[in-house]
Amino acid sequence: MSIHARMMSALAAAAAVLAAVALASPAGAASFDPKTFRLASGLDIVVIEDHRAPVVHHMVWYRVGAADEPPGKSGIAHFLEHLMFKGTKLIGPGEFSKIVARNGGRDNAFTSQDYTGYFQTVAVDKLDLVMGMEADRMANLAIPPDEVEREREVILEERRSRTDNNPGALLAEQMTAALYLAHPYRIPVIGWMHEMQGLTHADAVAFHQAHYAPNNAILVVAGDVQPEAVRALAEKHFGPIPARELKPRKRLQEPPHIAARRVTLEDARVKQSSLSRYYLAPSYSTAEGREGHALTVLAEILGDGRTGRLHKALVVGERAPAVSVSAWYQGTALDLGSFGIGGRPRNGTDLAALETAIDKVIAELLENGITEEELARAKSGLLAGAVFARDSISTTARIFGSALTTGSTVEAVEVWPERIEAVTAAEVLAAARKVLDPRRSVTGYLLPKPTT
Structure with a gap:
């Protein structure tokens, strides 16, 4: 489900992706001419028009990642990313991606040290549908306890297959742990195995309640859209979701490095x-x-x-x-x-x-x-x-x-x-x-x- 493991499971892999983004990144952005809004609830909205094809890329980014996890709960940010597909009060477990696929789209998600993102690429006339579904799981996530047990095995196997069975990924993980003496970037995004094994339903619910709110999110929509139309849809779907009181992102800082x-x-x-x-x-x-x-x-x-x-x-x-x-x-x-x-x-x-x-x-x-x-x-x-x-x-x-x-x-x-x-x-x-x-x-x- 997650593309995290390909992008972020080890710093070396992450670096390749981020270097590619740096090459492509903010350069040329003046021609993007993005339009920005903010809802009363604090949701930030960025709209980039591109009318070459009747397609839209819809993303919700949360200002929370692995570096914001509670001590001893490494991997909970990535685990919750998986569990966001396991049901709400309106949509059953596993139905989210099936609905997107039935409507001709594709979807996925990713976790990094600093953010968690969810996206769908769909025909422009399906934007209303996917935005409503994304708002639903922001406000109404309902994870069946048995889904937590099953999905925990999925992330454990992901760690085994993509990190533990990959010597290069293991070295990158150990080097990252040595590079950061105190900062939580030293902990792998996917988590340490012994801590992942103890993640619970209550951990996931608490993490969602603490961080998944409109005033901690950014909606980015790129494609064949009009900014005011996107704003109206955002008001419709995200507007009713109340802001939450958010704790500051407190992270341990690095001491001086004095030895290679x-x-x-x-x-x-x-x-x-x-x-x-x-x-x-x-x-x-x-x-x-x-x-x-x-x-x-x-x-x-x-x-x-x-x-x-x-x-x-x-x-x-x-x-x-x-x-x-x-x-x-x-x-x-x-x-x-x-x-x-x-x-x-x-x-x-x-x-x-x-x-x-x-x-x-x-x-x-x-x-x-x-x-x-x-x-x-x-x-x-x-x-x-x-x-x-x-x-x-x-x-x-x-x-x-x-x-x-x-x-x-x-x-x-x-x-x-x-x-x-x-x-x-x-x-x-x-x-x-x-x-x-x-x-x-x-x-x-x-x-x-x-x-x-």
Whole structure:
């Protein structure tokens, strides 16, 4: 049911998705020209018109995720996401998705550290139907206790199949736990197995009552719609739902990082060794000035698969030590972000040698900075990717939903391309020197387990 496991079960997977969003993201948003409203109950509404086809992408985003879970209840945000499909006072268990499918649409949901989202893509004349159903499960969720028992087994199996049976996901999970010393981002979105096993019907009901309210949600609608018509439907379906008193999102903050950390995982299932490194970084929401934009440019300069510094230095050539390298910046977060580098060695090269080679590339950049040619090429690639993002109404809706649930604004989304264009070589170097500090890092080795 959930696409969480593909997107967010491990930081490495999340980073790939978020890096793609960053490439496509707020850039070009000025042409989106979104219209915004707020209902009396506090529900925020964003409407992006796209009249190329009679289709609409309807999303409800809640400002709550795994980092907001009570201690000892890891996985409850994701578990509730599953249980939101298990019935209301009007719709029976499992009927929600069947109704959407019978009306020619598709639906799904996802959970991250900072938000939980639900979406449907339908013909425009079915918007009234799906909006009514979404409002119904916001206000009238009714989960049969036996459905909780069955669905708990589903999420446990999801963890087994997507994390426990995947050495790369396990390493990413352990590295994330080491990267964040105190902040709840250190806990996996899907949860720790021993805590997931104890999640109850009462836990799910309490989490829903505490967080699923119109004043904690954002409705994003993109497609062949008129803003005033969407507003009228929102008033009809969500208007009667009263606001709730919400507790502040209190999260433990990170202490200073004073020592590099290392994680090594040996697993018999590993056929190709690999190296990963995560650096603690500011997110777009916590960065100073254009710092987040500079880190986005830095990731492009280092990690572009055609012209990036890492690729040219470590992959090109017969004696190059790597078969692949990458770099990414995860900046879409309410609190902290991260910057990552990874690589796979060629046969005959061990991970220590590859790590040394990567460190040499980083050291040269920190010493001498970047060239104006590199800066221009990175900006061009980022802005070109943003143009293609506008072709998808679902991507458009995700850009705004993820931004608004992580502390950003419509205005910040709109001016993203101008801010990327304004980034200077000096700003990229300053951001690199701040973030690419070994003391703020975790380095992970994934190795085949030696046979005995």
